[in-house]
Amino acid sequence: MSEILLIRHGQASFGTADYDRLSPLGHEQAGALGAALARHGLVPDALFIGTQRRHRETLEGLAPALGLDPARAENLPGLDEFDTDGLMAAHFAKTGAPEGLNRDRRAHFRALRDSVQAWQRDAIADPPERWSDFEARVRAALERLAGCGAGRVLAVSSGGPIARIVTEVLEAPAAQMIRLQLQTRNCAVTRLVVGRSGLYLLGFNELPHVTAVGDDRLVTYS
Template identity: 50%
Template sequence: MGLLTVIRHAQASFGAANYDQLSPLGHRQSEALGAAMKAQGVAWPDRVFVGEQVRHRETFDGVARAYGADVEPEVHPGLNEFDFGGLLEAHEKSESLPERTTGDRAAHFRQLKATVLAWQRDEISSPPETFAAFVGRVQDALEAARGADSVMMFSSGGAISQMIRLVLNAPADQQILLQLQMKNCAVNRFVQGRNATYLHGFNETPHIDALNASEMLTYS
């Protein structure tokens, strides 16, 4: 049996011109996770993968630095997040939607949910990526973890929640519901057998305790 650990990126720069970089808090979260893993005796994995987003690599860098691991990760495009901005633009062209908001977290996540559900139902014309293609590349990332005793991956909430949905054989609409629950720098674990993969842990935050929760617990 192999252990696959999939970590959501730490807090990115929500509302900034460039979302795809960690915030100052995000850097602290990633280092806190690496330190917690080291303190708890978690063994460094045999292989490490990151997606192509900057926030994936920066989260890996913080975790590895605090843990004391000097390794170079492999890059797998299956771990990339779906293009929500592109999907929203295509959704707006497909039907009349309210004017998008910037900086309002609640409105942003309402738009995200509505757009992803429409995408899953093939109701968005000319999306930047079809939902079927997204599912396929996430499945490829899951398969890339096979053959090693332990693998760690750094990704985003959409791709990770899709992994979980596939492993649980849940309906497609469960992906966005899982995604909206996922905390920054959260740890998700799978056990991979010869013929099946099982969910072993969801949305865990070992770097958060009662003393630092007010700062470290974030969702966006």
């Protein structure tokens, strides 16, 4: 039996020209999470990350407390987030994007929810990635994590792939993915157990670093 720790990246740079980098708070979250995992003895035997900058920076932030070398991590494109901006642009190509989409988090998340639901119904013309292709690459990443043979695996990813993995493990309808995704907090830990008969969900959206210090400042969603 082995365990998979799925880590969502720290707070990224919402509303800036380059979302794909951690904010100062995101770096703080990553360091705090690494210290919390170390206190609980959750040192991984294998490391995986997506190919996006925010994944690498999160791993680099949590690695020192765990005595890990980030260079050991294997890159898995299946852990990358889907192109949220491209998907919403395709969804609203004819009607125009809602007001405040790139400035207001609530407006952004509502538009993202609607876009993902349309995407899953194959109701968006020319999306940057087909829903079926996203499902396939996330599934391939999960198979690699579950089959790598390590006792404990740590993988840094994004809200979309993590939510898709959870819905698959629970055999839940695909429509549940976006609901889980919008709940997933930065640097949250989702835990899976790899057993003889398959994968099981042990914990979802946990914040051991916040629980330890009681600092609600570290609770963010984007």
